[in-house]
Amino acid sequence: MSDNVKVLQVLDFINYNSGVSAVVTNYFFQMDPQRVQCDFLLYEMPEEAWTARLTAAGAKVYATGKPSRKSMAEYERNVKDFFRQHAKDYDIVHVHIPNAAFIVLRYAKKYGIKVRILHSHNARGADGAVKKIRNYLLNQWGIRYANQYFACSVKAGNYLFGEKRCGQLVVLPNAIRLERYAFDEKKRKTIRDSLGVKEHELLLGHIGRFAEQKNHEGLLKIFAETRKCGMDTKLVLLGDGELREKTGQLAEELGIKDQVLFAGVVANVPDYLSAMDIFLLPSLYEGLPVVCVEAQAAGLPCLISDQVTREIALTDQVWFLANGDLDSWCDRIRKISAEGRSRNAVNGLEQYDIVRQTRNLEERYLQYATGTDLDVNV
Numbered sequence: 001m002s003d004n005v006k007v008l009q010v011l012d013f014i015n016y017n018s019g020v021s022a023v024v025t026n027y028f029f030q031m032d033p034q035r036v037q038c039d040f041l042l043y044e045m046p047e048e049a050w051t052a053r054l055t056a057a058g059a060k061v062y063a064t065g066k067p068s069r070k071s072m073a074e075y076e077r078n079v080k081d082f083f084r085q086h087a088k089d090y091d092i093v094h095v096h097i098p099n100a101a102f103i104v105l106r107y108a109k110k111y112g113i114k115v116r117i118l119h120s121h122n123a124r125g126a127d128g129a130v131k132k133i134r135n136y137l138l139n140q141w142g143i144r145y146a147n148q149y150f151a152c153s154v155k156a157g158n159y160l161f162g163e164k165r166c167g168q169l170v171v172l173p174n175a176i177r178l179e180r181y182a183f184d185e186k187k188r189k190t191i192r193d194s195l196g197v198k199e200h201e202l203l204l205g206h207i208g209r210f211a212e213q214k215n216h217e218g219l220l221k222i223f224a225e226t227r228k229c230g231m232d233t234k235l236v237l238l239g240d241g242e243l244r245e246k247t248g249q250l251a252e253e254l255g256i257k258d259q260v261l262f263a264g265v266v267a268n269v270p271d272y273l274s275a276m277d278i279f280l281l282p283s284l285y286e287g288l289p290v291v292c293v294e295a296q297a298a299g300l301p302c303l304i305s306d307q308v309t310r311e312i313a314l315t316d317q318v319w320f321l322a323n324g325d326l327d328s329w330c331d332r333i334r335k336i337s338a339e340g341r342s343r344n345a346v347n348g349l350e351q352y353d354i355v356r357q358t359r360n361l362e363e364r365y366l367q368y369a370t371g372t373d374l375d376v377n378v
Contacts, residue, residue: 005369007038011096014046016265019290020121023174030358033058036365080107087111091369101142109145115368118146120160124285155309156287174290175357181297183343184274191275202233202337205276207291210241218282218323224254225326236261273298277341293352299342
């Protein structure tokens with residue numbers, strides 16, 4: 001083995017619209033390449049700017065094609081060919097896509113990669129009965145080929161691996177660069193001016209893919225209720241996805257389209273968090289949402305669905321509310337608006353500092369690859 005540990009990170013996509021992508025790349029860009037060298041195996045090549053960033057940091061990026069019922073055989077052939085050619089280049093494979101793990105980890109094992117990590121980023125899967133059964137079977141098959149088990153939270157770990165493996169579980173926080181998210185008055189004004197939001201208006205915010213999991217329908221109904229209650233509110237939505245157009249149509253049907261601001265996918269998320277007054281996340285399920293870590297680091301009060309793990313409550317500015325109980329969401333928003341958001345530095349989030357947690361992850365990789373004693377500060 002060479003002086004540094006070679007790790008293959010396997011995930012679906014890398015872009016600004018994915019929480020998993022953000023977590024994996026946050027860690028990657030903090031890695032010491034003299035200790036750990038990472039490459040990426042994706043469904044599709046990222047946009048040119050992303051590819052340039054990754055390769056400039058020393059990574060090689062490969063793509064297999066996206067698996068589907070029609071293309072599964074082709075996907076398996078591509079994965080098999082990849083590991084037949086490249087398995088010798090890696091000490092560790094770290095898989096972030098449980099549904100495809102049964103193919104990726106099987107060929108990683110077949111071609112001699114001894115350390116095979118499966119990482120759970122969610123605490124629930126698809127809602128339909130057929131998809132639940134399918135995902136359960138695929139996940140169990142994938143787990144057979146893993147020998148290290150990671151998760152972003154205990155709840156996410158129990159969902160994928162079951163409680164019987166909880167003693168083997170490594171909980172790796174969805175860490176961030178905390179200093180990037182400190183409140184900034186100048187950036188707050190710049191973003192609010194660009195959105196046409198006056199200082200006296202209460203700006204509610206949400207960041208996430210436009211997908212069923214994120215519950216934009218429930219989010220718009222909460223926002224519409226604040227308007228009905230007489231609050232001078234606006235809502236900014238960051239992200240994109242398959243339900244973007246449908247969400248716009250619903251905003252029009254609810255009579256709030258002029259107060260709902262679709263900002264799209266942005267690179268300067270911390271600036272938007274400074275601009276917001278309250279962060280809303282009425283998701284149907286999550287693992288440990290990195291956007292909530294970011295929002296708390298920015299000092300934002302966070303109203304979160306009670307379907308999300310309580311592990312995300314890192315400050316005293318987090319409230320868990322039942323989806324569908326519009327009165328509770330509206331009452332809490334009213335109470336917070338009377339107090340105003342914090343503009344002070346946030347303490348107590350050291351566990352989510354990306355520099356600290358990257359050193360811990362490097363130590364784990366080194367221990368797994370070399371068999372030396374594990375020395376981490378979790």
